[in-house]
Amino acid sequence: MMAPDRDRAVGGHSPGGDAEPGTPGTGENICPICEGAGAIDGVECVNCDGTGKVIEGVGGG
Numbered sequence: 001m002m003a004p005d006r007d008r009a010v011g012g013h014s015p016g017g018d019a020e021p022g023t024p025g026t027g028e029n030i031c032p033i034c035e036g037a038g039a040i041d042g043v044e045c046v047n048c049d050g051t052g053k054v055i056e057g058v059g060g061g
Contacts, residue, residue, distance in 0.1 A: 016047030017055040027058045 016033065019026045030036040034045035036052040044050035 014047065014049040014051065014054055018057050019055050021055055023055065025057055025059060026055050028053050029056045030054075 016031060021028070031038075031045060031048035031052055031054050033047040034040050034052060037045070038048065038050045038052040039045055045052070048054050
């Protein structure tokens with residue numbers, strides 16, 4: 001199992017996010033896996049690194 005801090009340090013964002021916070025064309029959304037709780041059955045959500053939030057692309061083209 002990978003350490004969540006390692007994922008953040010390498011990519012600057014949680015594994016379930018599309019980009020780093022503040023990236024143009026993105027916005028914060030509730031994690032679809034833990035539904036914003038940050039954990040599932042007491043275990044930190046690996047999709048959002050326990051924050052309950054992910055950064056996703058918004059808009060269209």
